[in-house]
Amino acid sequence: MNDIIRRDPRTEWIARNRLHPEHDAVLARMGGSAPAAQWMGPNGIIRRNPHAVGFIGPNGIRRIDRSGAQTANAGGSARRDAAVAPTRRQIRIETPAFYVAVVADMPGGRLSAHDRDVLGLARQLADGASDGQGAVLLVSFGESREEGLGDAGVDRVVSFTGERFEGYVPEQRVTALGGVERQHEPRHWLFPDSSLGGAELGRRLAVRLGERPATQVWQIAIGECTGRGAAGSMDISRRLPRIVLALPECAEPVSDTTHAAESIAPPAALPQALRRIEDLGAVAVDPSSVALAEAEFILSAGNGIRDWDGFHRAASVLGATEGASRVAVDNGFMPRHRQVGATGTWVTARVYLAVGISGAIQHLQGIQQCDKVIAINTDPGCDMVKRADLAVIADSSEVLAAVVELVEGVRKEQRNAA
Template identity: 60%
Template sequence: MSDFSLEEMLRRDPRNEWIARNRLHPLHDTVLSAEQGERRGPSGLLRKDPHLVGFIGPNGIKRIDRADVFSSVGAELAGKKRSTEAKAVSLPWHIVENPAGYIMVVADMVGGRLTRHDKDILGLAHQLATEKAAVAVVLVCFGESKETQFDLAGVDRLIHLAGQEFNGFAPEARLAALEQIETQFYPDYWLFPDSVNGGADLASRLAARLGERPATQAWQVNGTQTLCRGASSSVDIRRATPRILMLLEECADAIDSTRHQALPLQIKPLAALKKSNGSSKMLDRGMIDVDASAVPLAEAEFILSAGNGIHNWNQFHAAAAALGATEGASRVAVDDGFMPRERQVGASGTWVTARVYLAVGISGAIQHMQGIGQCDKVVAINTDAGCDMVKRADLAVIADSDAVLAELTKLANAFMASKQQTSSKQGEKSDAA
């Protein structure tokens, strides 16, 4: 008995324990709150009360929030912004100091941004770069660029040719620039997207000029062997990896866990370009206006889509015509008979790939959101600020659709009128000259 001193002995209060066990006891709550923190069982073990975990939800059912969604929301509301700080995790740097070799990736940059295809090819370029030491992945892009995340996409060096002569349809100028890069850097590989956005065309021109036999429709590439599709995608061709490759989509995974320098790389002035400028055999006359309603919905570039919030349908059609947009609709608008079935966007309609999707009066059912999953920019006009479409949108306008559509139509008409005036003035000038 002398081993036990009174201080070391765990003192138990059987009455309090009995009250804590009895939830109907009038003192139950006070006893529990007094014992919060650490509770010891009869043998001195730390006990956790499962009844104390969680909170009572809005309909009286107990909820346990293991993902900590609500606590972070609460913290944000309290002005602490804990979750946003936690999100800005800085990725590790991938630095190439003095590159011994280069891999050139010529991006499509549809709409001035890297496409998913471009990012996959940058990922493949890094796979090829690991096979040798100190190889830098260089992105070559033409024209205007709106991309802000070159560093996260895996661009070690950047050659951005922003001159006016590279805009639009300019294969000769672009080819001259690529030739200049070839003589200046002699890259290990030239990687192009095998796409209809001009990647395959430019790659074929470069291959013909350099006299290399390229791999087309390649989808599995390493330093020695390449697997390409051939004969209208019915056979696989296994061959040695050439210097010029045109790659299919999903040929590799995009870079997502490192940060890159994206340092600009200077190229010498283009002598060949200036020489060829005078004698260009192809002249770009610009884009032709096409009938937007004749473009299939699945491949339309700009969609004006209508939902339950539209009351004035004549105004909606007029707005679509003025903006030159292809018309789409949500399921409600189609079911109510305002729009034809082939215009329906969403799970049971068409999955669209538009670059800009303007949703008017659509709150965003999940089936509809699936259908617009591949759209780049979503603009929402809605009266409900809490709907899913507003959460998804890059620009959301909380207003009644009638007023905004009327203003938009007015703006578009004014824009077209001013454009016609300037073009007619230019025509007069050139006639006089």
Template identity: 40%
Template sequence: MSRPRKDPRAERAAQRVAGATRPRFDLARTPETATSGRPRRDPRAEERLALVPGTLRRRLDRTRRAGEAAIPAPQPLATPAPDAPALRRIPEPAFLVALVPDAPGGRLTPHDRQLFGAARLLADAGGGAVVALVDPAADDLAAAGADRVLTLPVSGYDPEGKALALDAALAALGLRHLLFPESAEGGDLARRVAALSGEALFAGAESLTAKAVTRAAHGRRTEQRGAPPTLISLAPDAVAPHAGTLHEALPVAFAFPATTGGAILAAEFVAADPARVSLAEADFVTSAGNGVSDFETFRALIAALGATPGASRMVCDAGLMPRAAQVGASGTVLDARCYFALGIAGAPQHLQGVAKCEHVVAVNTDLHAAMIERAGLAIVADAQEVMPALLRLIAEEASA
């Protein structure tokens, strides 16, 4: 309401060139004074004032709670370039929030990154620092949000040894929180530490703020809520991953007590054999539908891609693929990362079976097939022609 009302007559009068016999108007001329006495707002200037510096994303603080004085004068140079996030140092942390990412093979999973997000949330609420407790050689911990990095003295699969080390660190470093991902490995570790330390574990937190965490209990019929305790395991997709600032990821030294060998005498990792793994557990499924008639080529392609074979109901009915390979509501509902559909139109029941797949690649002759619509990469072509071309390409690349 602070905008002045326009008075077209007055404006016109102001634009009138004086002294002419006929009325002449200089439209380019702007009136010198505002016609109303109220001051005009400058929204751009206001925005500049509200801009919070030091964040990757443009953030505006319209409440001005931070106080205008605290905010330096707006200048475009203060905003960091998006490709170089600001480095934030916490030299004197008020407390420590530790986390134990799974980091299989040294690579953080999306769940691990969410764990960092949760740890930052807890740490930043009171000037704390985030300590990542990792196996040797985990990547980009600085970008993920770790202020300190402590390497655990564990080799091979020894969850009990790892838990003992964590328990020692928990007591000696006076960690305020120790966070785990509620995954197969992280969940196991969290419970081991809980049993060792006698601390209560807040298992599978579904929401987390600095003030409160919640989890489901009693068969998902009640929700437990409380202030964040020491040991928390975080459910997947509960907290957004950390982004925006870069952290130091300073290596920290700690004298872990020596551990003796546990009860596990031998451990051998067996990678999933895509040809044998059950469809429900498979990571990458390649499926044949009605558009595939040459099943020898299809099987060769499966072997070349290292995929788990699937099929549509039609193909299973016809006996071309075993019944166990059927994908869909009446077959198997997949949990795969990628689904590659060859010659499958995508009946609703079939799409139900691939609803949880993150990536779908479809090859079908029908542009309007539901599977084409669902796919991340859709190719309107005859699967019968694409299959040998794929095989040739794979062979070429292998020989190159």
């Protein structure tokens, strides 16, 4: 069925007009299954149901028609659902006048907040040009697990996948970007100026193309950009160059439009890059030596932990940095510098595994920036379970023991296979 609600203003008008000759007939037709707002009680008294008076308007607010004729209409709930989910405008750019290329870091295959800000900046440059509508071209390396590329403002995607682009291969990546440069000739290249790779790749490409980039840019006005210089103590304003390395929060991320994010084929036949750097892989780092504020994976303990040896063992087996809630620290089970929360450390982990933590508001503030939160708790109603992306309602020591057992089992199998 079509869910557009058809209104008939004439019948509505007749229903409001008690003096109209067709008033009674129209009311009978409109009555339908709606509950009666008033009726005659058994003792001859008029009874009224205040909840049945009026109808839910398009904004989800109850509207009362004082004529008493129009009561709850059936379309109200459907309209309410439509109002709750904010609709983004769909935008599709068929033939762009030019491209603005963005090379996102995409840690873990997903757009970071910094990437989204840079995409917002690219959107400004693509939409604000006076000589036609530009398109934002996202260049990504490795497998992408991001589903909301269109919502982030991406019109076209070129993704380079395969073994050649895995690990630390800046030379290969710059060669690939050179291929994109030849094929699409973007008007601007935007990079996040971040230690995740954007800063290095942007500078390498700039040097390769012989362009002078603007680095640490935090503001772009018409044809001008402002960036930090001299270790952040100076602002340098200059004409907007072709290559821009932008800081976080350089622009607002795209929020009211959805773009097509069409995938286009990467340039074929890239020249073979000179391989002067060989990646020998990640080195095992003692997780307890990593600062809590920058740890990637935190296993955090709270008041619900009884078996502390099991907790420490789980942390070492999983390779997680240990954290704790304030109660665990106050009770002397964990050192003060391991405390997560408003009075302790504000953590930025990608995965935060909270064991036996109910989630005081101060603790939840401390984990605001974590991407994925997993909770193991016995209380299904606690705030941490509401915050968590995955919550397991069970005894924490049993679950931790099972996790350790599974991980060790897998490792043993791998060792036997090797």
